[in-house]
Amino acid sequence: MEQDNGNKLYTFLIYSENIAGLLSQISAVFTRRQVNIETLNVCASSTPGVHKYTVTAFCDEEMAKMLTKQMEKKIDVLKANYFTDDQIFINETCLFKLSTPVMLENPQVCSIVRLYGARIVEVNPTYATVEKTGMTGDILSLFNALNVIGCVLQFVRSGRIAITKSKIEHLDEYLAEREKSRQEME
Amino acid sequence: MAEKITGAEAMMRALEHEGVETLFGYPGGAIMPTYDALYDHKKTLNHVLVRHEQGAVHAAQGYARVSGKVGCAIVTSGPGATNTVTGVADAMMDSTPMVVICGQVGVAMLGTDAFQEVDVVGVTQPISKWSYQIRRAEDVAWAVSRAFYIAKSGRPGPVVLDFAKNAQTGMVEYEPASVGFIRSYNPYPEIKKAAVVEAAKMINDSVKPFALLGQGVELGGASDEVKELLEKAQIPFGTTFLGLSDMPSDHPLNMGILGMHGNLGPNVMTNQCDLLIAIGMRFDDRVTGNLATYAKQAKVIHFDIDASEFNKNVKIDLAIHGDCKASIPAVTELVSEAKHDAWIASFKPYAEKEYNKVINKAINPTKGPLLMGEVVRKVSEAANNEAIMVTDVGQNQLFACRYFKFTKPRSVVTSGGIGTMGFGLPAAIGATFGAPDRTVCVFCGDGGFQMTIQELGTIMEQGAPVKIILLNNNFLGNVRQWQEMFFHRRYSFTPMDNPDYELIAKGYRIPVKTVVERADLDAAIKEMLATPGPFLLQCAIKEEDNVLPMTPPGANVDEMLLE
Numbered sequence: 001m002e003q004d005n006g007n008k009l010y011t012f013l014i015y016s017e018n019i020a021g022l023l024s025q026i027s028a029v030f031t032r033r034q035v036n037i038e039t040l041n042v043c044a045s046s047t048p049g050v051h052k053y054t055v056t057a058f059c060d061e062e063m064a065k066m067l068t069k070q071m072e073k074k075i076d077v078l079k080a081n082y083f084t085d086d087q088i089f090i091n092e093t094c095l096f097k098l099s100t101p102v103m104l105e106n107p108q109v110c111s112i113v114r115l116y117g118a119r120i121v122e123v124n125p126t127y128a129t130v131e132k133t134g135m136t137g138d139i140l141s142l143f144n145a146l147n148v149i150g151c152v153l154q155f156v157r158s159g160r161i162a163i164t165k166s167k168i169e170h171l172d173e174y175l176a177e178r179e180k181s182r183q184e185m186e
Numbered sequence: 187m188a189e190k191i192t193g194a195e196a197m198m199r200a201l202e203h204e205g206v207e208t209l210f211g212y213p214g215g216a217i218m219p220t221y222d223a224l225y226d227h228k229k230t231l232n233h234v235l236v237r238h239e240q241g242a243v244h245a246a247q248g249y250a251r252v253s254g255k256v257g258c259a260i261v262t263s264g265p266g267a268t269n270t271v272t273g274v275a276d277a278m279m280d281s282t283p284m285v286v287i288c289g290q291v292g293v294a295m296l297g298t299d300a301f302q303e304v305d306v307v308g309v310t311q312p313i314s315k316w317s318y319q320i321r322r323a324e325d326v327a328w329a330v331s332r333a334f335y336i337a338k339s340g341r342p343g344p345v346v347l348d349f350a351k352n353a354q355t356g357m358v359e360y361e362p363a364s365v366g367f368i369r370s371y372n373p374y375p376e377i378k379k380a381a382v383v384e385a386a387k388m389i390n391d392s393v394k395p396f397a398l399l400g401q402g403v404e405l406g407g408a409s410d411e412v413k414e415l416l417e418k419a420q421i422p423f424g425t426t427f428l429g430l431s432d433m434p435s436d437h438p439l440n441m442g443i444l445g446m447h448g449n450l451g452p453n454v455m456t457n458q459c460d461l462l463i464a465i466g467m468r469f470d471d472r473v474t475g476n477l478a479t480y481a482k483q484a485k486v487i488h489f490d491i492d493a494s495e496f497n498k499n500v501k502i503d504l505a506i507h508g509d510c511k512a513s514i515p516a517v518t519e520l521v522s523e524a525k526h527d528a529w530i531a532s533f534k535p536y537a538e539k540e541y542n543k544v545i546n547k548a549i550n551p552t553k554g555p556l557l558m559g560e561v562v563r564k565v566s567e568a569a570n571n572e573a574i575m576v577t578d579v580g581q582n583q584l585f586a587c588r589y590f591k592f593t594k595p596r597s598v599v600t601s602g603g604i605g606t607m608g609f610g611l612p613a614a615i616g617a618t619f620g621a622p623d624r625t626v627c628v629f630c631g632d633g634g635f636q637m638t639i640q641e642l643g644t645i646m647e648q649g650a651p652v653k654i655i656l657l658n659n660n661f662l663g664n665v666r667q668w669q670e671m672f673f674h675r676r677y678s679f680t681p682m683d684n685p686d687y688e689l690i691a692k693g694y695r696i697p698v699k700t701v702v703e704r705a706d707l708d709a710a711i712k713e714m715l716a717t718p719g720p721f722l723l724q725c726a727i728k729e730e731d732n733v734l735p736m737t738p739p740g741a742n743v744d745e746m747l748l749e
């Protein structure tokens with residue numbers, strides 16, 4: 001994705017030790033350089049004790065590089081890298097709470113839901129819950145389609161999550177290298 | 187099983203384990219258990235009671251800068267901790283190793299707006315290298331060891347330990363810890379051989395090489411290594427303010443100071459060299475001026491231990507990431523001996539021009555009121571150019587950096603990155619503890635002196651041999667200069683009514699002398715240096731004098747105003 005000013009949407013994958021206070025340190029790196037965070041997801045990674053942050057933001061490549069270096073400078077950050085959309089598998093998810101009475105008056109709602117591959121999770125006389133997984137564009141277009149009908153009571157979209165397409169696991173390599181130097185020191 | 191002791195006692199033992207000898211501090215409620223433990227360690231941990239917590243951190247900074255050791259400050263929670271914030275930010279910008287321990291309310295009260303509770307970790311995280319809350323006595327040994335390791339390794343910086351009261355009073359079986367490895371932190375990255383080879387090639391191919399030395403050279407203890415490289419390939423160099431004592435001032439390859447109030451030659455030649463070799467410096471905007479025209483003709487090699495400095499301000503052609511103490515000798519080995527006589531000689535006309543138009547007038551005036559430049563040079567020479575120069579901020583700082591001369595390493599203590607007025611006096615106190623065998627001279631303006639003037643009490647109590655040179659111009663001089671040059675002489679709140687500094691010094695029982703006449707200057711300086719202990723030398727300085735040359739803010743590095 002590219003903006004008018006030539007800024008691209010970069011996805012930052014950041015790994016840190018599980019130590020309190022890192023989220024604010026990581027987000028402060030973006031704010032200090034006046035880069036707005038578009039989405040943010042934090043969770044435990046597949047490596048025990050390591051947290052993974054998935055952050056998206058619009059900037060140029062030089063800035064992306066600078067941001068990753070400044071994040072890596074934080075003592076408990078293990079690794080930070082930036083990616084363009086072609087280098088990663090991406091997903092997002094969203095939830096809708098739709099008004100059942102409005103849906104009954106507008107039967108096209110159900111066909112829209114089906115058309116977008118969304119899933120109805122629960123229906124009761126007051127509301128229906130719908131979920132969809134996909135790319136930002138799809139999700140927003142589904143939202144717009146439903147919103148004009150006036151049936152949306154609540155809508156929430158998750159931050160992007162991503163895994164790399166690369167055949168190399170940079171974090172594992174880094175951890176192995178660090179483990180080697182630790183052993184050498186002993 | 188180890189005996190059980192309190193977390194506060196564990197803190198004392200952990201500090202001793204780290205080799206701490208001097209602490210600068212101020213007690214208060216939330217740190218009282220630790221002060222109580224300190225009472226039994228007075229023989230090994232010399233605690234210097236300051237008069238304001240800002241004084242404690244600046245003193246710790248001065249101590250660290252001259253000794254190369256980690257400076258240590260200890261304060262109470264809330265206002266005690268927030269009073270240290272300026273010093274923490276200053277140490278971060280100027281890469282000064284320091285550990286600040288502040289008291290905190292007990293964990294049960296955290297987040298309840300308890301008396302003297304401040305979110306110190308939240309406040310200091312963005313301005314420190316590491317900030318950590320110790321919540322249990324069991325964590326003291328680990329946290330202290332990790333703090334000192336982080337503060338001093340790699341690119342040094344300040345660490346804040348927020349010490350909860352229950353962790354001070356809780357009991358623990360203390361075992362000393364020695365953190366020497368952190369998985370996520372690699373302070374001494376392996377130097378890439380290919381980059382070293384490439385650097386040597388670039389230097390060998392260069393006809394007009396020019397080196398920029400920053401404090402990183404001194405922090406890396408690499409003055410000898412850098413000197414060897416520069417001498418082998420005959421590379422002229424300039425230094426930043428913080429790098430002033432990297433090399434002797436009179437070294438034949440030393441072309442002077444870089445930046446806004448530096449010397450003409452090195453600034454002009456930055457835009458004429460064909461290779462810029464930056465070592466342990468960070469291309470601050472006060473050094474580069476307008477980036478769009480900065481050294482565009484040159485290739486740039488950057489040696490730094492902090493990867494986030496590469497390409498931050500100036501686009502570089504080659505980065506050498508790592509400790510310059512290791513990388514520089516590797517490059518030196520591959521560099522051919524060379525001569526650049528014509529290139530080196532080409533700096534000379536600029537030096538002469540600056541001498542005739544600026545320097546001579548600044549250090550050798552014959553009439554009119556005293557000038558800062560002459561006082562600084564006279565003090566420097568009277569101390570054999572071997573003293574430690576501490577400065578406050580403002581014209582006093584710029585004149586001191588320009589005209590003080592250096593023959594020994596670790597001789598500059600000045601607030602470079604954030605320019606903290608009030609830094610000088612307490613930093614000088616710290617310097618006397620960090621280098622007890624050396625003469626410590628601090629140059630202050632009448633504005634900055636009053637920002638931490640209460641530390642005269644610390645000087646009195648400790649008998650700290652601080653030689654204070656108060657350059658009194660009755661103005662906030664540096665701001666007044668900018669008002670004169672860029673704001674149509676509208677002196678908005680820069681003239682200042684001054685107190686009787688002699689009376690103040692006498693109140694603190696500090697020997698004092700005021701010099702008004704040029705003829706009395708030499709004798710007064712002699713008296714100051716000959717008097718054991720502290721001394722205040724007040725000099726009545728020309729009121730409206732300007733620091734020149736000057737690159738106006740945003741101008742090109744080679745566009746220096748000489749008058």
Ligand SMILES: Cc1ncc(C[n+]2csc(CCOP(=O)(O)OP(=O)(O)O)c2C)c(N)n1
Pocket residue numbers: 578579580581582583605606607608630631632633634635657659661662663664665
């Ligand atoms: C804490 C702080 N406040 C304000 C400033 C802005 N400032 C920079 S220099 C200066 C004037 C300093 O005046 P003085 O201490 O008398 O020294 P002089 O320039 O006259 O040598 C001021 C106000 C600063 N650097 N630090």
